[in-house]
Amino acid sequence: MRPLVVLVVGLALPGLLPALAAAGWSAVVVFLAPVTGALMAAVAVAIELGLGGSLVPDYLAVAATVNIAVIAWWVTAPRVGGARPRNAPAPPTLGAWAWSVLGVAVVAACLAAVPLRSLRVALLTGDGNPIWLTHALLVYGGHHEMLTSLQNPAYVISNPDYPPLVSAATALAFKFYGLGNLHLSVQMTVLVTACALGVVAMGIVAVSDVAAAGSGACWPARVVAVAAAGVIGVVGFAVSGGFAIEGYADLVWAAFAVGAVLWGLVLPRSPRALAVAWICAAAASLTKNEGLTTALIILAAIALRYRPLSLPGPKARLWAERAVFVLVPALPGLAYAGIIRLIGVHDAFFNAGSPESRLTRAGATVAGMAKYLHVAGPLALGVLLVGCWFLRADRQRAGLANPAWLWICCLGSLAIIFCTYVFGDLEIHGWLANSVNRTTIFAQLLLYTEVAIWAVMAARGVFSRAPAEPPPVSEPLPEVLDDPRPASPALPSRLSAARDAARPSR
Amino acid sequence: MSGRSERAGKRIACAAIVAAAAVGLGLSVHHDVQLTDYVTAPKFAAGANLQLRQAECVFDAIRQNVPEGATVYIANHGQPLDHMVEWSTPWAVPETDIADAQYRLTLAPAHGHRLFPFPLTKAAPDPAKGLCAGLTVEVSRL
Numbered sequence: 001m002r003p004l005v006v007l008v009v010g011l012a013l014p015g016l017l018p019a020l021a022a023a024g025w026s027a028v029v030v031f032l033a034p035v036t037g038a039l040m041a042a043v044a045v046a047i048e049l050g051l052g053g054s055l056v057p058d059y060l061a062v063a064a065t066v067n068i069a070v071i072a073w074w075v076t077a078p079r080v081g082g083a084r085p086r087n088a089p090a091p092p093t094l095g096a097w098a099w100s101v102l103g104v105a106v107v108a109a110c111l112a113a114v115p116l117r118s119l120r121v122a123l124l125t126g127d128g129n130p131i132w133l134t135h136a137l138l139v140y141g142g143h144h145e146m147l148t149s150l151q152n153p154a155y156v157i158s159n160p161d162y163p164p165l166v167s168a169a170t171a172l173a174f175k176f177y178g179l180g181n182l183h184l185s186v187q188m189t190v191l192v193t194a195c196a197l198g199v200v201a202m203g204i205v206a207v208s209d210v211a212a213a214g215s216g217a218c219w220p221a222r223v224v225a226v227a228a229a230g231v232i233g234v235v236g237f238a239v240s241g242g243f244a245i246e247g248y249a250d251l252v253w254a255a256f257a258v259g260a261v262l263w264g265l266v267l268p269r270s271p272r273a274l275a276v277a278w279i280c281a282a283a284a285s286l287t288k289n290e291g292l293t294t295a296l297i298i299l300a301a302i303a304l305r306y307r308p309l310s311l312p313g314p315k316a317r318l319w320a321e322r323a324v325f326v327l328v329p330a331l332p333g334l335a336y337a338g339i340i341r342l343i344g345v346h347d348a349f350f351n352a353g354s355p356e357s358r359l360t361r362a363g364a365t366v367a368g369m370a371k372y373l374h375v376a377g378p379l380a381l382g383v384l385l386v387g388c389w390f391l392r393a394d395r396q397r398a399g400l401a402n403p404a405w406l407w408i409c410c411l412g413s414l415a416i417i418f419c420t421y422v423f424g425d426l427e428i429h430g431w432l433a434n435s436v437n438r439t440t441i442f443a444q445l446l447l448y449t450e451v452a453i454w455a456v457m458a459a460r461g462v463f464s465r466a467p468a469e470p471p472p473v474s475e476p477l478p479e480v481l482d483d484p485r486p487a488s489p490a491l492p493s494r495l496s497a498a499r500d501a502a503r504p505s506r
Numbered sequence: 507m508s509g510r511s512e513r514a515g516k517r518i519a520c521a522a523i524v525a526a527a528a529v530g531l532g533l534s535v536h537h538d539v540q541l542t543d544y545v546t547a548p549k550f551a552a553g554a555n556l557q558l559r560q561a562e563c564v565f566d567a568i569r570q571n572v573p574e575g576a577t578v579y580i581a582n583h584g585q586p587l588d589h590m591v592e593w594s595t596p597w598a599v600p601e602t603d604i605a606d607a608q609y610r611l612t613l614a615p616a617h618g619h620r621l622f623p624f625p626l627t628k629a630a631p632d633p634a635k636g637l638c639a640g641l642t643v644e645v646s647r648l
Contacts, residue, residue: 114535114538114539114542115538115542117542117546118541118542118545118546120546120551121545121546121550121551121554121555122551122554122555122557122558122559123545123554124557124558124561129588129589129592130588130589130591130592133592134591134592134595137592137595137596138595138596140596141595141596145596148599149595149596149599152599152600153602154580154591154600154601154602155591155600157587157588157591158588158591158592179565180562181562182558182561182562182565183558224524228527228531231531231532231534231535232531234534234535234538234539235531235534235535235538237538237541238534238535238537238538238541239534241541242541242545245545375530375533376530379526379530382526383523383526383527386519386522386523387523389519390515390516390519390520391516391519391520391523448530448531448534451526451527451530451531452527452531454523454527455523455524455527455528455531457523458519458520458521458523458524458527459520459524460520461516461517461519461520462517462520462521462524
């Protein structure tokens with residue numbers, strides 16, 4: 001009960017307005033609000049380490065600043081923006097709302113029925129102890145404690161360069177209830193993980209919304225979508241084995257990153273999907289070092305999707321905009337990494353050369369990774385091929401992105417992890433044995449999410465009675481936020497539709 | 507190929523995708539259900555809860571036997587060292603050089619036991635005396 005209170009009062013409440021501003025009146029806010037709160041707490045830890053103070057005042061300052069900014073934006077936005085933007089998605093129908101609410105209930109019930117049951121057992125082992133609990137205690141101790149301890153060689157075993165999101169949430173729980181129950185650290189980590197997976201699950205429900213929007217809702221297909229959403233949270237914990245319930249942070253960053261891919265690189269382009277993706281990517285970048293590198297790949301892909309290379313206009317300006325798309329959400333993660341380097345803390349993986357040849361390391365790494373991707377990889381690839389063959393037009397009609405974006409992120413993340421193993425200096429077999437099961441969690445979860453997305457699309461094909469509509473002549477215009485071309489707001493909607501139809505498909 | 511057979515082919519492909527997803531995702535869920543059942547089994551849960559209580563006892567013992575802010579040298583090596591650093595945080599300041607430390611902390615196993623994995627006995631924890639159900643926290647002034 002205690003961690004739930006911290007989650008709701010300490011994280012969800014301060015994160016509610018920013019989450020509403022990002023996602024609108026959408027059911028995903030239930031899971032996004034605690035994620036946003038955790039992100040703000042992590043930013044507060046960066047301030048605590050870089051500038052001073054302690055967690056609670058710094059967190060209050062960050063939360064107050066963000067909430068005031070959101071209120072100011074809400075007050076001023078109607079005057080600046082006027083009417084609903086061109087090409088903005090229609091407000092969700094009552095039916096879509098009801099399915100979303102049902103989705104939240106099913107996702108929460110599935111998580112509570114399976115993985116969250118383990119919270120009754122006081123599991124606190126492995127990295128949960130010397131890394132994440134220790135970091136939380138350092139954050140709890142305040143600026144001086146954190147700064148001097150991270151620089152203290154006695155703490156080198158705790159990977160002092162790791163980012164602070166998980167430890168921020170735990171330290172906040174310790175501020176609420178004191179240090180009497182160390183298992184609170186695992187409980188907070190698992191609950192934040194569950195919320196991150198909830199954002200992923202609601203993305204799958206949103207896929208069903210956009211798929212249904214074109215040709216009317218088909219309730220068995222909706223049931224499949226809600227079931228897939230409920231299942232994906234449990235799948236996240238399943239691919240992580242015992243690590244996710246023992247206080248490790250690997251599933252946390254992986255779930256954030258998958259959320260960023262789903263909202264930013266799968267769902268149709270919209271300011272809200274972009275905002276949710278940015279929050280998820282920023283949270284991933286502040287959770288683990290692998291999260292930061294993967295978030296940068298995802299953000300670069302989002303920048304290229306929202307600002308395609310084929311766009312006409314001044315090149316320098318477009319590249320500047322793409323850079324902003326990457327740097328703004330990555331700023332907290334990059335800033336924390338910068339602070340860590342400034343205080344003289346470095347990672348423990350690239351200090352000295354390895355006696356093993358690169359070829360030996362590469363072979364061992366491929367074998368190690370394959371062991372954990374041999375189910376999800378072929379399954380997702382098979383589903384992708386069949387889906388692309390039969391459902392490409394349905395996917396385009398729904399406005400979903402090309403699946404290549406998701407696969408680029410998956411392969412990009414695996415490539416970075418592969419290079420870390422090959423060019424790192426720890427003994428490769430021991431290193432792989434201790435970590436490859438965790439470093440591949442993101443890829444596994446992303447591939448299972450890809451399978452779930454195709455299943456949602458395919459369910460419409462199975463249960464629909466009418467023949468499928470012909471594919472559209474062109475992709476719909478991106479929304480006002482993601483289209484820098486000069487808009488013509490006065491254009492009547494029929495003319496606008498005709499112009500859209502005449503535009504050659506990209 | 508006629509439109510009707512195309513539609514039939516598409517419907518079969520869609521059913522195949524849904525079935526493959528159901529099997530793949532279902533197997534994962536089954537795996538997690540098994541894992542959760544395993545860790546929540548009464549015997550496993552009781553052992554894990556006792557281990558946590560032992561850890562919290564050592565955590566408290568350090569706070570009750572070492573002054574706040576004191577520098578400490580942890581005499582154990584390997585995994586016990588990791589845990590002692592963690593349990594000292596943020597109460598005491600661990601030092602890697604004994605010359606810089608005011609106190610020496612040693613984690614000793616109960617008689618006849620190895621130190622790691624930590625032995626767990628049925629003795630009642632007494633953090634004030636450094637006695638933690640199979641582990642003893644020994645504190646000496648340097």
